Amino acid sequence: MSETSEIKDIINKIRNIAIIAHVDHGKTTLVDSMLRQSGIFRDNEVVQERVLDSNDLERERGITILSKNISISYEDTTINIVDTPGHADFGGEVERVLGMVDGALLVVDAAEGPMPQTRFVLSKALQLGIKIIVVINKIDRQGAEPHAALDKVFDLFVELTENPDLLDFPVVYSDGLVGIAKYELEDESEDLDPLFKTIIKSIKPPKGHIDKTLQFHVTTLDYNDYVGRIAIGRIHNGVIKNNEQVSLINREGQVLRKKVTKLLGFKGLKRVDIEEAYAGDIVGIAGFSEIQIGETISSLSDPEALPLIDIDEPTLKMNFSVNDSPFAGTEGKFVTSRQLRKRLFQELEKNVSLRVEETENTDIFRVSGRGELHLSILIETMRREGYEFQVSKPEVIFKEKNGETLEPFENLVVDVPDANAGGSIEKLAPRKAEMIDMKSNGLRTIMNFAIPVRGLIGFRSEFIRMTKGEGIMYHTFKEYRPFAGEIPNYKNGSLIAHEDGEVIPYALQQLEDRGIFFVKPKTKVYRGMIVGENTRQKDLILNVCKMKRLTNVRSSTSDIATVISPPRDLSLEDCLEYIKEDELVEITPQNIRMRKATLTGLK
Ligand SMILES: Nc1nc2c(ncn2[C@@H]2O[C@H](COP(=O)(O)OP(=O)(O)OP(=O)(O)O)[C@@H](O)[C@H]2O)c(=O)[nH]1
Ligand SMILES: [Mg+2]
Helix, strand or coil, X not given: CCHHHHHHHHHHCEEEEEEEECCCCCHHHHHHHHHHHCCCCCCCCCCCCCCCCCCHHHHHHCCCCCCEEEEEEECCEEEEEEECCCCHHHHHHXXXXXXXXXXXXXXXXXXXXXXXXXXXXXXXXXXXXCEEEEEEECCCCCCCCHHHHHHHHHHHXXXXXXXXXXXXXXXXXXXXXXXXXXXXXXXXXXXXXXXXXXXXXXXXXXXXXXXXXXXXXXXXXXXXXXXXEEEEEEEEECEEECCCEEEEECCCCCEEEEECCEEEEEEECEEEEXXXXXXXXXXXXXXXXXXXCCCXXXXXXXXCCCCCCCCCCCCEEEEEECCCCCCCCCCCCECCHHHHHHHHHHHCCCCCCCEEEECCCCCEEEEEECCHHHHHHHHHHHHHCCECEEEECCEECCEEECCEEEEEEEEEXXXXXXXXXXXXXXXXXXXXXXXXXEEECXXXXXXXXEEEHHHHCCHHHHHHHHCCCCCEEEEEEEEEEECCCCCCCCCCCEEEECCCEECCHHHHHHCHHHEEECCCCCCEECCCEEEEEECCCCCEEECCXXXXXXXCCCCCCCCCCCCCXXXXXXXXXXXXXXXXXXXXXXXXXXXXXXXXXXXXXXX
C-alpha cells in the first residue's frame, strides 16, 4: 500500500463527534461509560465518577464548565469525542465545538424530554448540517417516558429543519450511569455496543484531503505554563508536522510566518506528543502566542483561510477592584492591583468570551462575560487560587444601533406547580417579561417568556423562595431588542453593621424583627458591612455587636438560652444577585462578605 492510501485508510477509521444536550441530561456520565468500555483504564484502576469534569468547581457543582476532547478506540475505529457544557452561559462554546465534528449525540433525558438548551444546541447542529444521533438517556429513571420524549424530539426536528436527511435520525436508548444502550427499549443489553455501532455506521468519516494545502481551524484555546497558548481544532485539509514552518492567517487577514513548537494528539483522557497529523483529525498546536479562535493555520507556500468564527458578545459586565475594606489584605495571598491585573489578563488566554478592560482607576478593572455563571465561576476560581478582591453588581451591556438603545433578551422557561403559575406571572410582569406560551398538564405549568436580562437579575432567588424550591427555570440568550423601559426596583434595603467587632447573639435576638440576618454569632464585621436584609426598602444601620448590659446578679444560663433564627446562608451567586449599585461583594479565600461601596459618611 502506498503511503497516501495508508493515510487515507487511517482517516477513514476516524469519527469526530460532539455530545450535546441540556444541562444535566447525562453527557459526561455517558462519556465516562464510553471511556470505561473502550478499555482505556486498567482493570484495577480506580477511576472517579465523571472523570472528565476534572476541575474542582466542576466536581463540586456537578456541571461541565469547559468542553473537553478525548479519543477512544472501538474495534479498529478511533472516535474523537468532545464533551460540551450544557449550561446556557456556555452555549457559544458548544456552537464553536460543533464546527470541528461531523456528527453529534443529542442526549435527551427520558423523563424531562427536550428542554430549552436541547433546542438551542440542536438548532445550531442542524444549521451546520451535522448528522445527529438521538440518545434517549436515563431510561432507568423514575418517571422516564422514553417514547414520549422521542416524540417531542421528533417534533423539535420537524420545527427546526426541512432537510429529510437530517430528519431521518437514528435513535439509541441508554442508561449512561450503568453503561448500557439499546436499539429498542425491549432489547436486552449489557453494554454500549449499540451506541458505538450506531456512531460508526451513521457518522461519516471526516471529509478533507491530505494532498490539499494545510488548513487547521482554531476552535478552542488552552494554556499551560510550559508551552503557552495551545490552539485546539480540526485539520480540515492537508498534513501538519511538528516543528514545521507554517503560516497563521489572523482575524485581520494578515499572513504571519510561524513555527509549530508542539503537536498534540488526544489519546483517551491524555494529550500525547505526536510528529504529524492529517486532515480530519482533531489536534492541539503550540507555538502561536497570539492565536485567536476562528483563525486558520495554513501552509507557508499556499496559505488559504477558512471562514472566521464569530465569538459571542458578552452581555454582562462588572468591576473587579482591589479590596479596600477594613479587612483588606488579611485573608488573601494575592491582593495588589498588579496581581489582580496579571491574573485577569492571563484568563484571556483561554476564556474566549471574556473581556477585560482597564479603567481610569488603576485599582479597578471592567470584566465582561456571557452571564452570571460565567462571571461567578471566574470569581470562585480566583478566590480558590488565593486572590482577594471586590466586585460590583453585574450590569447589562447595552448596544447602540441607528441611534436606538438595544438590550439583551433571554428566552425564559418557567416550570412550576400549577398553584405557582399566577404568582410567577405576577412577579415577571414588572420585570418586563413577555409571555410567549403557557401549558399545563394539570399538575405543573410550563411557561415561555422573552425577558430582558435586566429583568432576570435577582429573579432566581425570589422564584425559588416563592415556589419553595419546586420551581425550575432556565434561560438562554435570545437576541438584542430595543430597551424595554425602566424596571422598578423592589429590593429591600440592607441591614448594615454600625461598628467594627464580633456579632453577639444577644444583639441579633434583639434586632430580629428588623429583617433577615446573613451573619451568625462570632462573625467579624466592620462598620459598613452588610449583615442582613431589611424588611423595608431603606438601609438601616444597627449595632450587631452590642453586649447585654451586665447586671449584678449574673445568670449563667441566660446567654446560652439566647435563641436566634438561623441566618440566611448566601452563596456567591446569591450575593451577586443581592447587592445594589452602591454595594460590593468582598471576596477572599476565606470569606464572601457584602458591604456598602462607600464606608465613610454612613448615616
Ligand atoms: N438515573 C440516571 N441518572 C443519570 C444517568 N446519566 C446521568 N445521570 C445523572 O444525572 C446527573 C447529571 O449527569 P452529568 O453526566 O453530569 O450531566 P451533563 O449532561 O454532563 O451535565 P452538564 O455538563 O452540566 O450539562 C448526575 O447526577 C448523573 O449521575 C442515567 O442514565 N440514569
Ligand atoms: Mg457534563
